[in-house]
Amino acid sequence: GAVVSQHPSRVICKSGTSVKIECRSLDFQATTMFWYRQFPKQSLMLMATSNEGSKATYEQGVEKDKFLINHASLTLSTLTVTSAHPEDSSFYICSASGLSGNTIYFGEGSWLTVV
């Protein structure tokens, strides 16, 4: 089946710095990628939808200047958490949808800890 790779799987950064998380579709062209956030023992919350070559669409309540999303190619989307704070610590997971749009594939997720 299709593979979506997310990197890094774990990252620790200092408060006030920025950190980038990559999401790659390894064997298909992902026209749309989605970024989710999951707090401990909670469900996945959709943060934003990114389409290749266009600006991301953010869900209500998600700060677009804090969570920068770039979808520069059909196989790569990045999430940059800018000026990170401890409350940004969370599990971030991406998913990708191919041209048919029928199936969504998830990355392995990234644990972000801001200290």
Added chain:
Amino acid sequence: AQTVTQSQPEMSVQEAETVTLSCTYDTSESDYYLFWYKQPPSRQMILVIRQEAYKQQNATENRFSVNFQKAAKSFSLKISDSQLGDAAMYFCAYRGSGGGADGLTFGKGTHLIIQP
């Protein structure tokens, strides 16, 4: 906006028994997709089963089957012959008919415990 409700925060079942996880949703669309995902402690999201709303026949995947009641907006998951490896969080999810542009809306999840 669409909402997905899982009313069972936790369920427990004896190994080899059958368990049913509940899910209801709210939507004004007539065409959409419904999913059940499994999330083990590794946090990897694993697709268990998927149902297209236009299909009347309930989807099945080996020991996993759904009871899709479109009029009632209900989408329950039945796991037969439960195995220890089935222990995980299970999320019901909805996706609109916008094709690849729609993200998933998840329920809050049900923690499934398998008793040996």
